[in-house]
Amino acid sequence: MRLVKRCSCLMDYLMPAKRCGLYQSFEKQMFGNNKNCTFKIQYRAAPADLSLLNKQNIKMTNKTFLSLAVILLTVNCLQAQVSKQVHQMAYADSFRMVELYKDLHQNPELGFMELRTSGIVATELKALGYEVITGIGKTGVVGILKNGNGPVLMYRADMDCNSVKEITGLPYASTKTMKKDDGTEVPVMHACGHDAHITWLLQVAKMMVKLKSEWKGTLLMLAQPAEEPMTGAKAMVNDKMYEKGVPVPDYLFGLHTTPIATGSIKNGYGERAAGSDQLDVTFYGIGGHGSTPELTKDPVVMASNAVMQYQTIISRSIAAQDAAVLTVGAIHGGGDNNVIPTSVVVKLNLRWFTEKTRNILLDGIKQINEGIAVANGLSKEMYPTILMKGNVYPQVNDTAVANRVNKALATVIAPEKIISNTLPIMGSEDFNHLVLGNGKTVCDYVWVGTAHPDLYAKALSEGKRAPFYNHNGNYQVDLAAIPLGAEIAVTALLELFKK
C-alpha cells in the first residue's frame, strides 16, 4: 500500500498535502495571501509493486509475504523521508533564493559578458565547499564536489540573457542596457529564464552538500556562458575543461524554464531539440547608378531571388515527413535609394534533425547561390560565398535515464503533469555540446513549467498556447517555480546517483 496525500487547496498543482504548511507559509510571505487549505488523505494500492510480484509468479508463504512487505515498506518509508527532507530544504531556503533570482533578473548579462553572474556562482560554490574552477571558455564556472565512489554527474545551468526590452511591468523588471561586441547599445533582459536556471543551480548545490549522506559519487555544478548564440558549451570544451580537472561525467542533467503551468514538466525521450546552423551568404555584384542597371550586376536582386528560392529546398527537396526550417533573419546591403551596391549579405538560420536533412539544406543553398551567379553572368571568382558561423547538433534525451527521472519525479509532480510524449521542438540548445561524442555521457534535459497557472489557464481559454513565450519582452517566471525547480533537480540527481 502506498499512502497518497493530496491537497485540495488552490495550490494543489504544486504538491501533496504533507507540504501544505510549508507552501502556505511560502505563499503567505511571497504573495501576502492566506488561502485556506484543507486536505484529504487517500490510501491506494501501489499497482507497480504488486504486479511485479505477480509477474515473477512467486509462491509465497505468509511469512515470506510479510518479510517482503516489511522490506518494501521500509524502502518506501526511507525514500519518503528523503523526499520530505528534500522538499523541506527547497522551501526552507526559498525566500533567500527568490531574492537572489530577482537580483539576477535585474542584472542580466549577454553571452561571454556574464562577469557578475559567474562571480556570484563562484563565490557561492566556494563558500559551500566546492572545488571551483573559473574562467573556462571566458566566463564559465565549474564546482566539483567529491563524495566517495559513484557516478560522475554534471548539472548544467546557462547564465546569459537576451538583447530584448523587458515589458513585464514587474517591480524587479530589468531596465539595463549593454554594449554588444559591435558597439551597439541594446536593452537586455532574462527573456529565456536563465536567471532561474542559475538560482536553481545554487540552491541545488547547497542542498546536495546537506544531503551528502544520501548519495555517493562526484557532483559537477556547471554554469555555462553564451547559450543564446550557442557557442558557450563549445567554448568551455575547447578551453580544455576536461584537462583542467573536470572529470568527464556519466550523466549530464539540466533544467530549462518553459511557459507551461508551474507544477508541470516536459521530459520526453530521444530527440528533444533540433540541430541548427547559422550562416551568412554574401552576394557580389558590380555596383553603379540606380538609373543604369544595365551597366551593373545587382546583388540586391540576386539576394531577393535567393530568399524565395531557398524556401523551395524545404518544400521540394526534403521529404514531408522530415522536419526542417530555413529562415532568412536579415538582409544587409546598400545605403542609398539610387545606388546599386557591390554586395549584399543574407543571414540564414537552419533547423534539422538528421545529418541527411542538414546536407540537403546546405547543398541546396550552395546550388541556388551558384545558379543565381550563373544566371547573372558572373565569373567564378564572383560567386557568392558562405560563412558558417555556428552549429549545434540535435539535443537527445537518453530514454532510460529520462524514464528513471520521470518515475522519481512522481513524488514531486502529479504523474499526469509529467509530460513525456511531446514532439521535439524546432528550437535548439547547446546543452549536449558539453559532452558531445565522448561515447560515455548520457543526457537528460527537463523543461520545467514556470508560467503562473492562472495566467496559463487564461491563455488556454483564449485559444493561445501559452501566456508568453521565451525571448519575448513579457516573458516571466512564476516565483513559486523557484523552490519547486530545486526540488525537481535534487530529486532527479539523487535518483541518478543510485547507479
Ligand SMILES: [Zn+2]
Ligand atoms: Zn533562449
Ligand SMILES: [Zn+2]
Ligand atoms: Zn534558454
